[in-house]
Amino acid sequence: MSAFSTHLALHNNLQRTHRPLPEFLNTRINAYFEEYDPKKWGGGHIMRGRTPGVDDVRLTSNDYLSIAQHPEILQAMAKSILNDGNGLLMSGVFLHGNNPQMNLERKLAEYMHAEAGVLCQSGWCANTGLIQSIANKNIPVYIDMLAHTSLWEGIQSASANAVPFMHNDPEHLRKQVKHHGAGVIIVDSIYSTMGSICPLTEIVDISEENGCILVVDESHSLGTHGPHGEGLVVALGLTEYVHFRTASLAKAFAGRAGFITCPKRFSEYFRYESNPAIFSSTLLPHDVAGLDATLTVIQREDWRRKRLHANAAWLRASLEELGYNLNSSESQIVSLEAGPEQSTMKLRDALESHGIFGSVFMAPATPKNRSLIRFSVNALLTENELERIVEVCRDIREEVDMQNWPSTRRLRRASRPAPAVPPASQPELALAA
Numbered sequence: 001m002s003a004f005s006t007h008l009a010l011h012n013n014l015q016r017t018h019r020p021l022p023e024f025l026n027t028r029i030n031a032y033f034e035e036y037d038p039k040k041w042g043g044g045h046i047m048r049g050r051t052p053g054v055d056d057v058r059l060t061s062n063d064y065l066s067i068a069q070h071p072e073i074l075q076a077m078a079k080s081i082l083n084d085g086n087g088l089l090m091s092g093v094f095l096h097g098n099n100p101q102m103n104l105e106r107k108l109a110e111y112m113h114a115e116a117g118v119l120c121q122s123g124w125c126a127n128t129g130l131i132q133s134i135a136n137k138n139i140p141v142y143i144d145m146l147a148h149t150s151l152w153e154g155i156q157s158a159s160a161n162a163v164p165f166m167h168n169d170p171e172h173l174r175k176q177v178k179h180h181g182a183g184v185i186i187v188d189s190i191y192s193t194m195g196s197i198c199p200l201t202e203i204v205d206i207s208e209e210n211g212c213i214l215v216v217d218e219s220h221s222l223g224t225h226g227p228h229g230e231g232l233v234v235a236l237g238l239t240e241y242v243h244f245r246t247a248s249l250a251k252a253f254a255g256r257a258g259f260i261t262c263p264k265r266f267s268e269y270f271r272y273e274s275n276p277a278i279f280s281s282t283l284l285p286h287d288v289a290g291l292d293a294t295l296t297v298i299q300r301e302d303w304r305r306k307r308l309h310a311n312a313a314w315l316r317a318s319l320e321e322l323g324y325n326l327n328s329s330e331s332q333i334v335s336l337e338a339g340p341e342q343s344t345m346k347l348r349d350a351l352e353s354h355g356i357f358g359s360v361f362m363a364p365a366t367p368k369n370r371s372l373i374r375f376s377v378n379a380l381l382t383e384n385e386l387e388r389i390v391e392v393c394r395d396i397r398e399e400v401d402m403q404n405w406p407s408t409r410r411l412r413r414a415s416r417p418a419p420a421v422p423p424a425s426q427p428e429l430a431l432a433a
């Protein structure tokens, strides 16, 4: 071995050997390894199942409109890479004048019927940056218990006071606002774990009656809902009353970015006020070029939305007929809630062994013991594939003990007729008779 290779080997060796971590961190890491010790999980890891093959049905991607391989979008991105490379690597705070990113902001804002908008590096950055720059420790921030974690994180970075309200429960929100006073209300238009839709009109009423600011995360409705995918707020004619809409563009827009609609003056304030805009580098030119082409495709190809909704409606109806409790999903997000993590792992294995791949959601993405497999439906699922999903879900019911899942029991309880009230305890009925 030459002196140089000895030096190299020594160097590599040194690089690979870490000094022991301090105890306070080791304790946390150990807790993870103890929790996920494969011995406890029948030899596996709940987040790591089989690798899907070419013939398997994948329901793991949020590319709802099936455009991730759209040639027009890929060509726009490839052209941009060849012409502009990776552009200027800098944070968005330095952007000004006439540039493709700000032109796209104007286009997206117009598409969403908004006065202005700001592109962010991700939906996470849009949400954390927005809440951090509109809330503070003196403002109550009302948030649906199932709202996305990035919104909760925004509340933390604003050092604001989170006032949670029960999922999709406007009456509970109303009570909370009456008690704590005007503040910021945060909801998702469609909830990412169960696919439930927010009662936006009622939320708007509460916000208007109490002088609140309303923030709606449209990550799972932008591109998929509204006449040409403008989102649920536009579809319901509520743009005037929703102060800020945010969206991840990594769902139906199949890219890597986030967007916020806002008043024009706010868009400038945000660039100089929100930490992700100031302290993290902005999008690359090919992200922007791809999203620009995507917007054209999404506005033009209405057939994709129609097929998505038809596919989702058919799948929901078929699974409900089999006895699955879909937890009020009314969208392209359809989840099977096995409950305890061990049951979800069993469900995942049963589905995967028959070639059906969904995404595992568990705490902290769901409440503990309410883990589930999420199916993200897409526009290009074929009839055969949809039938195959339903057949598999029918055949595995016993194997996964679906009848005894907590969600199935809840459904049975809810559909059981209310017990008859003894006549003596209902005097007004007796009188009426």
Ligand SMILES: Cc1ncc(COP(=O)(O)O)c(C=O)c1O
Pocket: 122, 123, 124, 125, 127, 148, 150, 188, 192, 217, 219, 220, 247, 248, 249, 250, 257, 258
């Ligand atoms: C409702 C919602 N908001 C925000 C985000 C974050 O988006 P991104 O993945 O672009 O950071 C997600 C993605 O998981 C989401 O589901």
